[in-house]
Amino acid sequence: MFSLSEENYLKAIFHLQKHTTEGVSTNALAEELQTKASSVTDMLKKLSDKDLVIYVKYQGVYLSESGRQTALQIVRKHRLWEVFLVEKLNFSWDEVHDVAEELEHIKSDKLISELDKFLDYPQRDPHGDPIPDAEGNFQVSNKTLLSNLKKGETGTLVGVKDTSSKFLKYLDKNNIALGETIKVLDKEEFDGSMQIKVRGERLNVSPLVTVNIYIKP
Amino acid sequence: MFSLSEENYLKAIFHLQKHTTEGVSTNALAEELQTKASSVTDMLKKLSDKDLVIYVKYQGVYLSESGRQTALQIVRKHRLWEVFLVEKLNFSWDEVHDVAEELEHIKSDKLISELDKFLDYPQRDPHGDPIPDAEGNFQVSNKTLLSNLKKGETGTLVGVKDTSSKFLKYLDKNNIALGETIKVLDKEEFDGSMQIKVRGERLNVSPLVTVNIYIKP
DNA sequence: ATATAATTTTAGGCAAAACTAAAAATAATA
DNA sequence: TATTATTTTTAGTTTTGCCTAAAATTATAT
Ligand SMILES: [Mn+2]
Ligand SMILES: [Mn+2]
Ligand SMILES: [Mn+2]
Ligand SMILES: [Mn+2]
Numbered sequence: 001m002f003s004l005s006e007e008n009y010l011k012a013i014f015h016l017q018k019h020t021t022e023g024v025s026t027n028a029l030a031e032e033l034q035t036k037a038s039s040v041t042d043m044l045k046k047l048s049d050k051d052l053v054i055y056v057k058y059q060g061v062y063l064s065e066s067g068r069q070t071a072l073q074i075v076r077k078h079r080l081w082e083v084f085l086v087e088k089l090n091f092s093w094d095e096v097h098d099v100a101e102e103l104e105h106i107k108s109d110k111l112i113s114e115l116d117k118f119l120d121y122p123q124r125d126p127h128g129d130p131i132p133d134a135e136g137n138f139q140v141s142n143k144t145l146l147s148n149l150k151k152g153e154t155g156t157l158v159g160v161k162d163t164s165s166k167f168l169k170y171l172d173k174n175n176i177a178l179g180e181t182i183k184v185l186d187k188e189e190f191d192g193s194m195q196i197k198v199r200g201e202r203l204n205v206s207p208l209v210t211v212n213i214y215i216k217p
Numbered sequence: 218m219f220s221l222s223e224e225n226y227l228k229a230i231f232h233l234q235k236h237t238t239e240g241v242s243t244n245a246l247a248e249e250l251q252t253k254a255s256s257v258t259d260m261l262k263k264l265s266d267k268d269l270v271i272y273v274k275y276q277g278v279y280l281s282e283s284g285r286q287t288a289l290q291i292v293r294k295h296r297l298w299e300v301f302l303v304e305k306l307n308f309s310w311d312e313v314h315d316v317a318e319e320l321e322h323i324k325s326d327k328l329i330s331e332l333d334k335f336l337d338y339p340q341r342d343p344h345g346d347p348i349p350d351a352e353g354n355f356q357v358s359n360k361t362l363l364s365n366l367k368k369g370e371t372g373t374l375v376g377v378k379d380t381s382s383k384f385l386k387y388l389d390k391n392n393i394a395l396g397e398t399i400k401v402l403d404k405e406e407f408d409g410s411m412q413i414k415v416r417g418e419r420l421n422v423s424p425l426v427t428v429n430i431y432i433k434p
Numbered sequence: 435a436t437a438t439a440a441t442t443t444t445a446g447g448c449a450a451a452a453c454t455a456a457a458a459a460t461a462a463t464a
Numbered sequence: 465t466a467t468t469a470t471t472t473t474t475a476g477t478t479t480t481g482c483c484t485a486a487a488a489t490t491a492t493a494t
Contacts, residue, residue, distance in 0.1 A: 005451065026472055039452055041473055046450090058459060058472060089331035099325045108316045114306035222481065243442055256482055258443055263480090275442060275489060 002052075004105050007074050008033060009043050010052060011104075013063055014071035023060020072136035078104040079125035079132075080115050086126045087119060093126040094168035127168075128159030128178050128214065144217065146182065147192055147210035154183040159214035167212060175199050182215060219269075221322050224291050225250060226260050227269060228321075230280055231288035240277020289353035295321040296342035296349075297332050303343045304336060310343040311385035344385075345376030345395050345431065361434065363399065364409055364427035371400040376431035384429060392416050399432060 002010075012032045016024045026044070030037045048055040052067035063071060081103040085091035091099075113134065116122075123139060124130055130138040143158050157180045160167065171177065176198050185202065186195040192207035219227075229249045233241045243261070247254045265272040269284035280288060298320040302308035308316075330351065333339075340356060341347055347355040360375050374397045377384065388394065393415050402419065403412040409424035 003450080027470090035451090036453065037472060038454080038474080042451075085328070088335055089328065091327070091331070095327070099323065099328055102323050102325075103320075106316065106319045108319075110308070110312070111302070111306065111316055114308070118305055220480075244440090252481090253483065254442060255444080255484080259481075 010071040011074045023062050025060050072132045074104050076132040082125045083119050083122045094165040127163050143214040146213040146215050149184045151187045155215035155217045158216045162212040227288040228291045242277050286353050289349045291321050293349040299342045300336050300339045311382040344380050360431040363430040363432050366401045368404045372432035372434045375433045379429040
């Protein structure tokens with residue numbers, strides 16, 4: 001079907017265009033994929049020839065419908081494998097990403113549908129992200145960043161924006177996990193840092209932390 | 218570590234040298250890997266430069282000790298994944314090979330050691346082949362081909378030589394499975410075909426079948 | 435022992451996916 | 465608007481793994 005590289009590009013475009021209506025820039029893709037802008041341009045031409053993206057020189061790139069579907073299936077595989085690693089193989093949520101990055105490229109419809117069944121059709125991955133079904137549909141939950149909560153407000157942690165091992169380990173260390181209730185005890189208007197309560201514990205968190213935690217009020 | 222292609226070559230050499238003391242020929246590798254002899258020569262030079270094989274022009278190729286260890290780890294991964302697919306994901310033994318062929322290249326020590334644990338340290342894969350441990354050690358059982366049995370002798374089916382989907386489906390159709398007891402009712406000396414008894418059923422099998430079934434007396 | 439056949443290697447090339455350096459286009463600023 | 469800065473594309477290479485065709489080597493058969 002598609003090469004490993006093509007699949008990684010489609011997924012990267014999918015993630016980058018999620019929070020904007022603009023086309024995804026060459027530089028943004030180069031950054032995301034840890035490669036050079038000129039390499040990105042090369043690949044965008046190829047993907048465009050295959051009608052997986054809509055690409056106009058200098059104007060950024062958009063996923064076509066077939067490109068989006070392809071990307072969604074890779075995301076589906078990535079997140080199902082992450083669930084498998086955590087639920088069945090004792091991986092912690094900060095260890096799964098790199099392995100899932102490889103597993104997501106295994107080509108077998110039966111493999112992924114049986115894995116889905118084996119895991120009992122999970123709706124979310126270990127980081128709280130939704131898992132698309134075989135048709136590419138997935139739940140969009142109305143979450144907001146912790147930084148948007150006001151003093152005195154309470155919510156449940158439903159996801160993380162930064163899924164780096166560093167950040168996830170920081171959360172582990174402070175007993176902050178998916179599903180935990182978080183209350184904003186105080187908010188410093190000057191820099192956005194917060195004092196929060198989790199599991200009965202008071203904790204001061206920097207603004208960088210508050211913009212990487214998703215909350216459902 | 219090593220590329221997908223290098224790993225496939227090492228595994229192919231490992232399998233081809235198993236039943237001979239001679240070096241593995243270029244043509245045999247080309248046949249096994251569905252590629253051209255000239256491509257094989259190219260790769261053998263590269264593997265030789267990396268000291269994974271001992272290669273003398275026109276003289277065939279042998280695995281070095283490090284090459285053998287690498288091959289054994291790929292075989293280990295291949296067979297563990299095959300067990301996973303059959304035991305956990307409802308694959309039949311004729312469906313696992315191609316997917317395992319991809320999964321065997323995923324790079325993660327933790328993944329494979331946890332998978333081994335999750336499967337409860339299986340000793341054999343769905344085709345009866347032994348699974349090397351993390352150190353590359355594996356059981357060698359004293360099996361023989363069904364074709365070597367004489368009239369009246371009995372044994373247990375412990376493995377298959379041909380693991381093609383076609384052959385495995387033939388066995389399924391005739392209720393011949395791993396662990397089954399087989400008795401040689403009659404043997405035609407002219408062409409080696411046999412009349413055997415499996416699960417109380419009489420069955421005539423061609424010589425091609427008898428040389429692809431491993432028996433433990 | 436020669437001639438013929440089969441196997442294996444070399445030589446030259448191609449496609450994918452990356453790179454560097456230079457040119458072109460767009461965006462930002464004075 | 466003109467100039468400068470940034471972004472993006474093009475041009476030209478590199479590496480890996482494969483190919484075909486031709487040459488070299490080894491095996492087989494008169
Ligand atoms: Mn990937
Ligand atoms: Mn995730
Ligand atoms: Mn393989
Ligand atoms: Mn097997």
